[in-house]
Amino acid sequence: xxxxxxxxxxxxxxxxxxxxxxxxxxxxxxxxxxxxxxxxxxxxxxxxxxxxxxxxxxxxxxxxxxxxxxxxxxxxxxxxxxxxxxxxxxxxxxxxxxxxxxxxxxxxxxxxxxxxxxxxxxxxxxxxxxxxxxxxxxxxxxxxxxxxxxxxxxxxxxxxxxxxxxxxxxxxxxxxxxxxxxxxxxxxxxxxxxxxxxxxxxxxxxxxxxxxxxxxxxxxxxxxxxxxxxxxxxxxxxxxxxxxxxxxxxxxxxxxxxxxxxxxxxxxxxxxxxxxxxxxxxxxxxxxxxxxxxxxxxxxxxxxxxxxxxxxxxxxxxxxxxxxxxxxxxxxxxxxxxxxxxxxxxxxxxxxx
Numbered sequence: 001x002x003x004x005x006x007x008x009x010x011x012x013x014x015x016x017x018x019x020x021x022x023x024x025x026x027x028x029x030x031x032x033x034x035x036x037x038x039x040x041x042x043x044x045x046x047x048x049x050x051x052x053x054x055x056x057x058x059x060x061x062x063x064x065x066x067x068x069x070x071x072x073x074x075x076x077x078x079x080x081x082x083x084x085x086x087x088x089x090x091x092x093x094x095x096x097x098x099x100x101x102x103x104x105x106x107x108x109x110x111x112x113x114x115x116x117x118x119x120x121x122x123x124x125x126x127x128x129x130x131x132x133x134x135x136x137x138x139x140x141x142x143x144x145x146x147x148x149x150x151x152x153x154x155x156x157x158x159x160x161x162x163x164x165x166x167x168x169x170x171x172x173x174x175x176x177x178x179x180x181x182x183x184x185x186x187x188x189x190x191x192x193x194x195x196x197x198x199x200x201x202x203x204x205x206x207x208x209x210x211x212x213x214x215x216x217x218x219x220x221x222x223x224x225x226x227x228x229x230x231x232x233x234x235x236x237x238x239x240x241x242x243x244x245x246x247x248x249x250x251x252x253x254x255x256x257x258x259x260x261x262x263x264x265x266x267x268x269x270x271x272x273x274x275x276x277x278x279x280x281x282x283x284x285x286x287x288x289x290x291x292x293x294x295x296x297x298x299x300x301x302x303x304x305x306x307x308x309x310x311x312x313x314x315x316x317x318x319x320x321x322x323x324x325x326x327x328x329x330x331x332x333x334x335x336x337x338x339x340x341x342x343x344x345x346x347x348x349x350x351x352x353x
Contacts (some may be wrong), residue, residue: 001081002055002064003071007116009228011074012192013052015133016227019140022239023246028054030122031088038090038098041235047280048236050099050230054116061087069126081127087119099235107264108195109230137191137201137227145248151218158184158221159251159286160244163259164229165189166199166207166346169337170318173291173300174253175211179219182251186221187212188244192228196352197324203350207342214341223247233258233265234273238281241274245283252283256290292317293336300336324351 016022024046029037034051035043037323043048056064064070065087072079093115096104102111131212152158159178163171178185189208191201204334205224210224230236236259241252258270271287278285291302296310301316305311318337326333327350333343 001067001071002067003073004060004064004082006072006074008074009192009194010054011079011135012138012226012228013054014072014079015135015138016243017052018128018133018140019138021141021225021227021243021246022052022318023141023242024048025052026313028052028121028123029119030085031090034088035094038094041277046208047238047277048242049235050132050232053117053120054123055113057116058118061119070123074132078129079132079134080125080129082121082123083125083126085122088122089119099232107231108261109232112194135226137205137224139223141246144221144223148221148248152184156184157182157250158186158248159253160186160247160249161253162207162240162244162255163187163189163195164198164204164226165320166204166323166338166350167211167302167342168318168320169293169322169336170291172211172286172339173302174255175215175220177288178251178253178286179215182273184219184221185215186223186244186249186333187249188223188225188247189335190229191224191226193352194228197328198229198352199324199350200352203346207345210345211339211342214339229259231259231261231264233260234270235259237270237274238277241281241283241285245281250284251286253286263339298336327351 017026025043025048029051033043034053037048037051041047068084070082070084072082159182161174175185187208189204191204191295193201209222212220237254244252254271254274256268257265275287289302291300293316294301294305294310294313295316296313297305297307316336323333323337327346328348
């Protein structure tokens with residue numbers, strides 16, 4: 001029996017499907033469900049925004065195309081045995097139109113999809129080795145919910161915050177907003193970067209864990225979302241909301257350019273899409289204007305200041321890209337951009353090159 005080694009991204013998808021992170025989706029999709037999700041945003045009778053699939057390169061396909069059974073491995077450990085029902089392809093026209101839209105050729109995940117997914121697999125599990133289904137950056141929704149159930153009272157709200165960044169002042173403004181309004185906060189950064197100029201996973205974990213410990217104990221919780229960025233804008237933002245619902249959150253913060261890439265999606269499009277589909281997603285969506293630093297009153301705000309001295313003042317945007325550029329150039333990060341306890345943990349080696 002031949003072996004199919006899984007990439008880190010594929011292994012994370014398998015973990016998330018198996019342990020209910022992507023519920024109601026429990027399995028890698030076949031062609032029917034791939035198209036249904038892509039075209040109608042539906043898995044059976046449930047809203048679901050993005051297909052989760054298992055694909056292989058042309059080289060791997062030529063090696064295994066005549067096989068009926070395969071061993072799945074990750075980092076040389078046996079994960080399970082699968083029976084292949086069929087191989088399939090998805091029309092690039094449908095893919096571009098329904099997911100990537102205009103300028104698809106410039107989208108990093110579109111390039112990644114074409115490179116890594118010559119064929120997709122429709123299969124069923126014959127055996128799963130549960131003892132090998134683990135990763136240092138993964139905790140299942142059930143395990144996390146058991147943990148917070150011991151602390152939170154029944155019917156208490158908890159707001160989820162997603163990031164693929166280290167925490168800066170605008171993030172903290174959102175943290176405080178949610179703590180004040182909903183009393184409890186889950187900071188859950190995405191771990192699984194693959195693109196250059198993004199932060200290393202360990203740096204994202206260390207800094208977000210640090211910031212969570214600076215807030216009120218037993219009101220702020222931390223865990224990781226072991227996955228990878230698809231840069232899917234509104235659709236991926238909706239997936240992130242479903243993930244937080246599965247981790248026990250009652251509310252979810254959708255940012256200005258949530259899951260975006262450069263100027264690929266329009267401003268606040270993720271917020272608008274998630275708010276419009278709030279009932280289908282099944283979690284309350286928090287949509288606030290982007291916070292910025294007001295030079296007049298010297299604090300972070302997200303609406304026009306009413307103080308007369310601030311009306312004509314310039315505002316300073318708080319940007320993760322701006323901060324990364326400062327780090328790359330060995331420049332100091334001003335405190336209005338980032339808390340000193342976080343910035344002192346960062347240097348050039350914090351970033352993928």
